[in-house]
Amino acid sequence: MISKIKSLKLAALAFATVIAGGAVADTIKIAGWGAKSGPLRSFGVNSEAIIKAAIDRVNENGGVKLADGSMAKMSYDYYDSACNAEQGIAIARKVASETNALIGIGPTCSGVAAASFGVFQKKVGDSSDTGLQMPLLTDTAVRNGLAKISQWTFRNTPNEPDMYDKLFAWIAKTNPEIKTIYGGTETNQGHSAGTYSKVIVQAAVRHGFEWVNGPIDEVSGKIGSGFKNVLSSSSNWLMEDTNFSVQARAFKKSGADLFIVSSHPFTTCGFLKELSRMKGMPKMMVGLTSSSSAEVMKGCPKQAEGMIIPTSFAPITAAAKEVAALAAANGGSADLHSAAAWENVMIIKDVIEAVGITGDPSKVKEERAKMRDGLEALETTEGLIGKVTRVQDEGEALKPFVFVHAKNGNWEVLHDPRK
């Protein structure tokens, strides 16, 4: 009886030692956040579904190897930032200061990313800067150049300037009959309008395509040049609009060879239906990366037929096909945004194993710094459709991508620029 009590005391002491620190953890926590409410809720739902699938996969394979060689399971909490900057900032602060999460994944919206990256410490080791010191690896927010806001923020998002540059180079080469362009965007959606005016139109101009009404002032083809003039020269709408008659008529009247439609699925379909009704379809259409989704194929497959979009995700490899199936099984869908969440979990696992993490809650600050250094040191990572090159000094990624087009109700690969 006495020996039993002794054993129990020893066990309790060992447990207390582990709890008190100096021991390894059996669970490594990560935090995710994205829009799980509001009109862009599907983005957060898709990301969470894929984070869950990826963590399940890691745990099924034994977990993640810690510094002492033991294995720990991974777990996650997912928070709703609702595409709201204040909410995103509050979550970043909460996760960094009140949880033991080693690293974050998120957010969904570029506006939230732009605001919340600003509360992280800008330069590592700057003692005068009391900003958050937790690494963050973004899966979705795609607006150009956000990661450089802080040395703690990294992104595994596609590089749209590169994608559209290659796309228009390819179009110019393979479709010499396409000369003129015209377009429009959702002006109250940061990604749609920003990418349209600063990236897509510029890429087209750079490769010799002409704006249908003559050159736009200050637009040289350089990223961001004269972007306000691009917007004022275009026929635009708002994200919540349902009537596109004026815009569709302007597109039709322009008579351009190529239309650029830079919007998310809801208005993309509404606009294309109006254009189709007016029999105003052009020779070629280019869309926004975010529109290469299942929603467009459900909403307006006939009208979107032929639309070309560059995307960093397509089920063209066994791994990508598997992730697409797992996403569906978890109540989400895999697209260029959410599929990055899978890659992020795998990157995090690899970095944990490479830098030697103990998971000891008392060392969370130190280990977050180790994770940051580990992420910064990465030169390449394994992506679902190919190797991803890290732009180390900017915290950004150069992801492989393909050009897809809408064909018979599906997004099919039209061209792989790597070939």
Added chain:
Amino acid sequence: MSVGFIDILQSLIDGILFGSIYALIGLGFTLIFGAMEKLNMAYAASSIGGAYVGLGLATLFSLPLFLVFLIGPVAAGLISILVYLVSFRLIPSTNHLGSLMASIGALFFIDEVIIHETQGSPLTFPELGIFAEAYFMFGDLGFRGDLIFIMIFGLISMGVIIYLLYYTRLGLATRAVSQQNVAARLCGIPIHTINISTFVLAGILGGFAGCMAAASVGVISPLLTIPITIKGLIAAVIGGLGSIRGAIIAGLMIGGVENFFLLVRGVNERDIYVFLLLFVFLVLRPNGLFGNEINRD
């Protein structure tokens, strides 16, 4: 891009046709205001909610999609009853602000329920069959078949409601409740039943408008709720709260004004002019186009 006379005319035609949806929603606002002298801010949300329920049930039970246009209005009528019970029936009739705030709460509640049930994703909505693709050309001017259908429906609705209000016992009772609540009660008119009837009637109308709004773009999204609420409310105010023909005419007018300024000033300024129109009416003609006289200090 240069704007010609035909462009202006076409934008006005398109806008007026699309304004039919604002007119139908404005009609609902005005009906409820006419009966109770209270604004039901959750009206457009109930309408969109009904369209969602219609779509959900049709999908769940694999029903023919045209039934969405029947189930949706009925569901909107039922949602309207709920809104009446929680935002009006349970709140003292003299507490106008309380009902207004409760209905704003109901608006956001319905919107959030929709967002959570659909994950906020736009859903494909059945189009109006042969009307959806129909596009009629008269010279250089084009007319959308589905919007013509909606406009005709709006005008028929107006006729039916005027008939119900002025030529039936229900209408007589509704007008009595509207004009002198206490006297109507003393005459034995069941005012809550009359109010519920008004909500159901407005709800059915709104449900149809919600289905039409979604059908006109082929998708339904929670993003529709707030703009339709605002434009419908403006239609009701400009038309004159309580005026049926006013709501219809103002709804069509708002559609035209909105599209005209979209053409000439662009999307970012479009709504400024619609709100300016509202402001002008509130200052210069506070009783709207056809509303009852509102005394000013």
